[in-house]
Amino acid sequence: MIDLHYWPTPNGHKVTLFLEEAGLDYRLLPVNIGKGDQFQPDFLAISPNNKMPAIVDHAPADGGAPLSVFESGAILLYLAEKTGRFIPADPRGRAATLEWLFWQMGGLGPMSGQMGHFNVYAPERIPYAIERYDSEVRRLHRVMDKRLSESAYLAGDDYGIADMASYPWIGAYAKLPADFDAFPHLHRWHQAIAERPATQRAYALGPTVNPDAGKPLSEEERRHLFGQR
Secondary structure, three states, X not given: OEEEEEOOOHHHHXXXXXXXXXXXXXXXXXXXXXXOXXXXXXXXXXXXXXXXXXXXXXXXXOOOOOEEEEOHHHHHHHHHHHHOXXXXXXXXXXXXXXXXXXXXXXHHHHHHHHHHHHHHHOOOOOHHHHHHHHHHHHHHHHHHHHHHOOOOEXXXXXXXXXXXXXXXXXXXXXXXXXXXXXXXXHHHHHHHHHOOHHHHHHHHHHHHHOOOOOOOOOHHHHHHHHOOX
C-alpha cells in the first residue's frame, strides 16, 4: 500500500497518472494547500519543502520500514524503478527518459507555473512578467512539438514517466490553453494521453477532493499559497 499525500494540481496529477496506469494499491490523503495543510508538522516530516505531492511506501523493496519520497519527479522515478514500468531498462532509453523528466522539472513545470501566477493569480498585471513567461512557455511547447515530430512520446516510442510529468502542465490553466494549431505534434500527443483510461481515472479524482477548484482564491488561500516566507 502506498499513501499519496495529494491535492489536484499539475504536480499532484503526475503521481495519480502513474498509480492508475500501474494499478498499484494506494490511499489518497488530501493536503489542502489553500488551508495550509502543507505546513503541518506531520506533513513536513515527509516533505520538508512544504510542497505536495509526497508518498509513503509501506512495502519498500528492501523490506524495511515505510519509505517516504517527496518531489514529484523523484516520486515518478521511485515508482518506475519499484515496478520496472514506464522507464526503459536499456541505458539509452533510460537516459532519454531522465533527460525529458528533468527537462520538465527544471523548465516546463516552473515556467508554466509562473505563467499561470502572473496571468491568473497576481493582484496586479505586470506586462513584463506576463510577456516573459508566456514567451518562455511557448518556446518550451515548441521544443516539445519538435521532439514529438520525431517520436510518439517524449522519450521514444513508449509512454513513460517523462510524459506523465509533462502532460498535466499542458493547458493547466483554463484561461491559458496551449496553441495546438501552432503545435500539431504536441496536440496529437496530448490527445493520445487524454484518451487513456488511466488518465481519465486520475483526473476524475480531482473534483472529489477539491470541488471548489477554479473558484477565485480567498484571502486565506492567497496567504497560504503565496504569502509564506
